[in-house]
Amino acid sequence: MHRNLGLKHINGTQWKVGKDQIKFPNRVSDNFVPYFSGMCKKSEQLTPEQKRLAISVRPSLIEYLSYTLNFLGVLVGPCSDYQDYVDFIEGRHISKRLKQHSQTCNGQNGYDKTPDLSPLNAVCRKLLVCCGCMLFFLTVTRSLPITYNVNPQFVSTAPFLTRLxxxxxxxxxxxxxxxxxxxxxxxxxxxxGYGFSGIDENGKPSWELICNLNIVGIETATSFKTFIDNWNIRTGIWLKTVCYDRAPKHRLALTFLLSALWHGVYPGYYFTFITAIPITMAARAIRKSVRHHFLGSSGLKLGYDILTWAATQLAICYTVMPFLLLAVESTMTYYRSMYFHIHIISILAVIALNWKHKPREPAATTKTFSSASSFSSPSSDQCQLSVRGVLT
Structure with missing residues (x-):
């Protein structure tokens, strides 16, 4: 499958076939993992979300094929949970979601007290977004080709800030x-009719159950994690379910490596996701060490948000460039033109901040004092008992 994807996707040809193939493992594992949770684990070992998604009865062959070969996701997905898909096929997905929001239905499970649940408005709104994105692609994207970042003349003559x-x-x-x-x-x-997620806080129907991105969240992200949480959302949930929540250790590194392997065999994918590991670790450490200093006033908080937004967008730019360039030579040309600055800053930040927060061994005098206290504690306890005896 990965070999086929590599051969067909190298120049952007037969893109639909390749993208459909890399979605197939998601559907297979999205079926297997809940089945394993439902059949092989005890209820008390599962989180509430795992209990909701657990499959306690083995699906039939037609149910399995219907889910894994679902034509609605034949282009680019998105992935969906097996239980949600079964609810949709069997016609109970809307009523099930309405029961979770019974307060908006005035205690009833019917449709008479709820707003219009038609997906028409959601579909029209999303199609308008598609039109805007297509127009932007045809007018702006083509005038800013990614490959120009590694153009030899541009790299050798343009100043660093211009390249950045x-x-x-x-x-x-x-x-x-x-x-x-x-x-x-x-x-x-x-x-x-698939994708109803319930009634939102404004009492309006929401069709975001299998939404794969949050454009506003992406463009305004002030942290690396926030960006990732809003980008390719369903695949992120899949990675969290099958790897991050189940790995005994090194969960972050294993999850990024699995993501690279899932995307395909191009070196650029591995450069991107391996680079993301120290950046994520550095972002966590910096946020833990620095953020609380800027929460004293709204002005400081605004300045912090602007600074972290710029840093996040530049870090994302640096990280995903190999994902689009794909080849080793192009990737190394780009990283050399950037002087590997994000790599260096991230690694130094992780080392410095982890060393700063590393618990230190108690001094010798402290140990001696603790030992003396431990020896004296029995006598002091006896003293307290004798005093209590006298008082009583």
């Missing part, structure tokens, strides 16, 4: 094609 600025805008311009594909896939599922 072009990299930033070319990555920003590359996102709408992903926005288009994922939003269109979501709209297709909604048009078929």
């Amino acid at each position: 600025t072009y990299a930033f805008f070319s990555i920003q311009a590359a996102r709408p094609k992903f926005y288009f594909a994922w939003t269109l896939a979501d709209a297709v599922n909604n048009a078929a």
